[in-house]
Amino acid sequence: MRRTITGYSNPTVKYLRSLRDKKHRKREGRFLAEGLRLLTDARESGKLPETLVMAEARESHPLLSELEAAVEQAGGEIIETSPDILAKITGKDNPQAIAGIFTEFDTGLDQIDRNSAKIWLVAQALRDPGNLGTMLRTGDAVGAGGLILIDDCADPFSVEAVRASMGAIFTQCVAQARWEEFEPWLRAGAGQLVAASLREAQPYRAAPYQAPCFVMVGNESRGLPENYEMACDLRVTMPMRGRADSLNAAVAGAVLAYEVLETLDPA
Amino acid sequence: MRRTITGYSNPTVKYLRSLRDKKHRKREGRFLAEGLRLLTDARESGKLPETLVMAEARESHPLLSELEAAVEQAGGEIIETSPDILAKITGKDNPQAIAGIFTEFDTGLDQIDRNSAKIWLVAQALRDPGNLGTMLRTGDAVGAGGLILIDDCADPFSVEAVRASMGAIFTQCVAQARWEEFEPWLRAGAGQLVAASLREAQPYRAAPYQAPCFVMVGNESRGLPENYEMACDLRVTMPMRGRADSLNAAVAGAVLAYEVLETLDPA
Numbered sequence: 194m195r196r197t198i199t200g201y202s203n204p205t206v207k208y209l210r211s212l213r214d215k216k217h218r219k220r221e222g223r224f225l226a227e228g229l230r231l232l233t234d235a236r237e238s239g240k241l242p243e244t245l246v247m248a249e250a251r252e253s254h255p256l257l258s259e260l261e262a263a264v265e266q267a268g269g270e271i272i273e274t275s276p277d278i279l280a281k282i283t284g285k286d287n288p289q290a291i292a293g294i295f296t297e298f299d300t301g302l303d304q305i306d307r308n309s310a311k312i313w314l315v316a317q318a319l320r321d322p323g324n325l326g327t328m329l330r331t332g333d334a335v336g337a338g339g340l341i342l343i344d345d346c347a348d349p350f351s352v353e354a355v356r357a358s359m360g361a362i363f364t365q366c367v368a369q370a371r372w373e374e375f376e377p378w379l380r381a382g383a384g385q386l387v388a389a390s391l392r393e394a395q396p397y398r399a400a401p402y403q404a405p406c407f408v409m410v411g412n413e414s415r416g417l418p419e420n421y422e423m424a425c426d427l428r429v430t431m432p433m434r435g436r437a438d439s440l441n442a443a444v445a446g447a448v449l450a451y452e453v454l455e456t457l458d459p460a
Numbered sequence: 461m462r463r464t465i466t467g468y469s470n471p472t473v474k475y476l477r478s479l480r481d482k483k484h485r486k487r488e489g490r491f492l493a494e495g496l497r498l499l500t501d502a503r504e505s506g507k508l509p510e511t512l513v514m515a516e517a518r519e520s521h522p523l524l525s526e527l528e529a530a531v532e533q534a535g536g537e538i539i540e541t542s543p544d545i546l547a548k549i550t551g552k553d554n555p556q557a558i559a560g561i562f563t564e565f566d567t568g569l570d571q572i573d574r575n576s577a578k579i580w581l582v583a584q585a586l587r588d589p590g591n592l593g594t595m596l597r598t599g600d601a602v603g604a605g606g607l608i609l610i611d612d613c614a615d616p617f618s619v620e621a622v623r624a625s626m627g628a629i630f631t632q633c634v635a636q637a638r639w640e641e642f643e644p645w646l647r648a649g650a651g652q653l654v655a656a657s658l659r660e661a662q663p664y665r666a667a668p669y670q671a672p673c674f675v676m677v678g679n680e681s682r683g684l685p686e687n688y689e690m691a692c693d694l695r696v697t698m699p700m701r702g703r704a705d706s707l708n709a710a711v712a713g714a715v716l717a718y719e720v721l722e723t724l725d726p727a
Contacts, residue, residue: 234703323590327708336701357708364703396727431718432727434603436501436631440714441594441624447711448718451698460663460699 194265197249198274201281205272209246209282212294215348224350226362227283227292229256234360235293236263242293244270248279257291264293297350300369302341302378310338311404311457314446315386317372317421318412322347326357327443328410332365335450336458339366341407343375343421376424379407387453388417389445390428391438397429397449402456410446461532464516465541468548472539476513476549479561482615491617493629494550494559496523501627502560503530509560511537515546524558531560564617567636569608569645577605578671578724581713582653584639584688585679589614593624594710595677599632602717603725606633608674610642610688643691646674654720655684656712657695658705664696664716669723677713 198205211217212225223243226232232242233256245264251257264271274282283290298304307313314332319325325347329340340349347354349367358365370378379386385403389410409425411417416439422428431440431448440448465472478484479492490510493499499509500523512531518524531538541549550557565571574580581599586592592614596607607616614621616634625632637645646653652670656677676692678684683706689695698707698715707715 238703327711330704330708331711333702333704334698334700334707336699359704359706361702361704398722398727431601432603432721433601434721434725435600435628436505437597437600437626437628439626440601441597441710443708444594444598444711444714447707448715451715454699454701455665458701460665 195271195273198272198278201278206278206282209292209294213284213352215351218297218348218350222297223294224297224355225292225352226295226355227290227352229254229291231356231360232260232291232293235295235363236260238360238363240295240363241267241269242295244272244294245291246272246274246279246282247291248276249273250276298367300367302368302370302374304366305339305341305368307382307384307405310336311406312337312450312453313339313341313405313407314450315341315343315407315409316346317343317409317417319346319410319442320413322351322354323357324413324441324443325349326354326362328446329358329361329365331443331447331450333361335454337365337450339368341375342367342369343372372421385426386424387427387429387449388422388425389431389449390422390425391430392422392428394428394430397431397452399456400427400429402427402453404457406453406457408446408450408453410442413442462538462540465539465545468545473545473549476559476561480551480619482618485564485615485617489564490561491564491622492559492619493562493622494557494619496521496558498623498627499527499558499560502562502630503527505627505630507562507630508534508536509562511539511561512558513539513541513546513549514558515543516540517543565634567634569635569637569641571633572606572608572635574649574651574672577603578673579604579717579720580606580608580672580674581717582608582610582674582676583613584610584676584684586613586677586709587680589618589621590624591680591708591710592616593621593629595713596625596628596632598710598714598717600628602721604632604717606635608642609634609636610639639688652693653691654694654696654716655689655692656698656716657689657692658697659686659689659695661695661697664698664719666723667694667696669694669720671724673720673724675713675717675720677709680709
């Protein structure tokens with residue numbers, strides 16, 4: 194189905210803009226992904242937007258044609274509008290912009306089949322959506338199964354997290370849980386919980402990692418609570434040769450995840 | 461010297477706000493760093509703000525007292541103002557906020573003593589100030605000498621980059637150059653230029669890294685220009701087990717830098 198929107202005050206414009214806000218995303222169970230590259234990543238991962246929004250006057254592109262055809266065939270909606278209105282929706286001054294509305298995925302822990310991958314990433318109270326998206330992207334690169342968000346993290350469906358994930362939001366499992374749910378779930382099956390730590394830690398290089406390995410990083414300012422660290426099966430430490438005693442959370446997770454990959458699944 | 465500012469329209473308030481803007485930073489040769497932790501990092505690295513701005517009513521803190529004393533002893537200025545005006549300056553709703561004005565450092569290539577460190581990080585056309593600050597932080601962690609910015613990068617003195625560096629802006633050398641300056645400078649002395657690449661690359665793990673090793677990452681969207689990659693002494697590739705063929709720029713630089721550290725300067 195195709196339709197054209199010509200007025201700023203159209204309720205659909207308001208609806209689309211509202212999805213930039215977490216409260217509205219949760220209420221609607223929908224999120225926005227922007228840009229042809231991201232939407233193509235989604236399509237290639239088998240995820241189609243229920244609604245596609247784009248500018249009326251636009252350059253043709255084979256990937257865009259494929260995307261349009263796929264959305265129409267799946268019974269989705271295609272909305273064409275003016276570059277100005279599109280800029281208002283996306284908050285970007287780019288008439289080539291394109292956006293898709295997707296249904297939020299189920300993010301229960303029961304979505305996780307822990308034996309489907311050797312590595313899982315775990316983020317605790319990560320507040321920066323960019324860090325969260327970056328961890329999803331790293332997870333894709335190391336062949337992780339997904340990202341488990343513990344306690345109060347940024348929203349993985351925010352426009353910023355989706356963008357930083359570079360499409361990994363469509364390929365990585367995402368689960369959200371409180372620590373009180375996560376720990377019993379983890380202990381009900383195989384799984385080694387690993388964190389970078391300064392407490393009773395061993396060098397991260399060639400530590401005895403075991404699959405499925407859950408690599409956990411903590412909040413950007415506070416790090417992990419001490420009892421979470423002590424609940425880990427393995428605490429490892431990375432060289433810190435300068436003044437600081439920590440890395441950016443997404444960087445720490447990536448350096449550690451690549452080391453785990455080298456142990457569990459070398460090239 | 462101490463003084464109190466009570467009015468929003470005070471020219472100093474306008475001046476401080478203007479330092480959030482690159483054009484004004486360059487004209488004034490000054491930049492802002494915010495927060496007691498960052499300013500303490502600066503002090504411990506031997507860098508004091510010429511001006512310190514803080515709220516009149518504030519909780520006492522031993523680190524704040526030390527900072528005030530150091531700034532006064534160095535002949536600097538301390539400005540006290542209302543929480544509201546401070547919030548206007550810092551753009552943050554936090555009456556505990558504190559900000560310092562620093563002189564921008566010289567960022568010529570001639571600041572770099574390449575033999576003073578085994579690792580140097582190089583960023584080409586990196587546009588995200590957060591990525592740039594994160595690279596500074598990683599550089600500190602791996603004992604790098606500093607960060608060399610090639611072509612049109614984000615401003616390392618922006619509030620966002622300074623914040624993301626977690627104080628490393630005060631300990632890492634920062635140089636800025638065009639590629640046309642950097643390449644002859646590099647070739648005029650010892651130095652191995654290394655980049656992650658898909659072109660004629662070897663596995664990053666245990667590649668023949670040599671000190672001083674210059675680890676280069678490219679622009680977030682486009683990566684490195686092909687001729688820059690081909691000018692490298694060593695091109696390495698990291699495992700990509702998922703859909704994507706690249707990592708976040710700051711993450712790629714960190715994973716690579718930690719591998720170089722393991723070769724050149726193991727624990």
